[in-house]
Amino acid sequence: MKTTMNRSDWDAVRDAMIADDQASLGEPPSVDELLAYERGQLSKEDAERVQQLLVAYPELARAYATPFPSDDTHPGDADYLAGDVIDRQLIAFRADNRSVAANVAGGGTNGRVLQFWLRASASIAAIAATVAIVFGAILWHTRTELLRPHVLPEAAILTPDGRRGIAEQPQATITPTGDSLLLVVSLIGPTDYETYRLELVSGESHQRVWSSEPLRATSSNSFNVEVPSRALTAGTYQMIAYGLRGNAQEQVATYTIDVRRPSAP
């Protein structure tokens, strides 16, 4: 049978098929999907689905497929824009986007770096303020403590080895019970050095535990050294006194100390 179709028949069938497809296939593809389809980044199944949707949404298919016009246009060409039109658009753009431009100026690479440092500076300032408060409190507490009278720790008077009379005399034995102990280092013998230096050495490892700055001899020919108890583990130590003259130093005396920990109650 021969049938003559008119234009409205074609349009009606086309529109009906589009309506049915849209109803059955659902929403048009997202822009991201379309760009991925264009780059060939979709799986075969997804690419076929996007194709079907483009057929179902022909306006989208046209927008997707329309090529960009050439850059070469001349006065008289369709939709040619003269320079003054573009100038006006640029001025309008500037007026409309001043706030955007300002945000972008602060949001570009340099802006982001600036904002990072501004945020970092604020954090650093907050930390610095906290540290200042803590150190201030410590300093105040320390100063207050220093201004108060306090009882000296237990004292141990050290005499030089070999100067205790008979050779078998036992070395100084210390059992620290408080937070610190006071070592009174007595100089016996020549005391004509300009200055002295004291050094505390572990008897077992011979490692230096502590060393003083140059010290001037006192009228009593002794030095008082306050040692935190925790600095002295059980064992043998030697306090060594050096006499300093110019750049030369001479060992003047050694003091052997036997430190013992207090027994448990």
Place this chain on the structure above:
Amino acid sequence: MVMIVDGGGPHDERFEAIYRKCYGRVYRYFRTNRIADDEAHDLSQDTFKRLYERMDQIRNDDPWPFLATIAKTVLLNRVRARQTQKRSATMVEIDDPELSFAEPAAPAELDYADRQVEKSRRWRLRAAMESLPRGQRDCLRLRMQDLTYDEITTTLGISLDAVKSRLRDATRSLREQLGEEP
């Protein structure tokens, strides 16, 4: 020289040069897609606004590929939004008084016999189209929407020869089924 940002950031002079060079091309791209003059300018401005926000992402000397992708995204967003809007459009009652003044004049009504003939013709046409292989049917439907051969090629990701061949086969098949030149 008009500066976009009064403060004069590092990208501003370059942006302005790109704007002056490419604005017309972006505008014509939207116009090619059947968009009215005013809206084409609006979409062009939107495109350049997005470009301005991403100036530090331009990776090479030629900004056009980057700008073209933005323009295409703007266009697709616009068309897609329209399509979605159509799908979710509010249904209006046929008796709504607001419809009365916007309604075009009704065409001359066919009598019952003519309506049946028309219905039969369209049914046969649709059946013939649906009997086509999918590749031919898709090409034909896009062609019926006035897409060019090149646009069909891009849409379906097939060669120009394949488009021509499928359309030729579809036409022949319809002619055989309907007995006429489609």
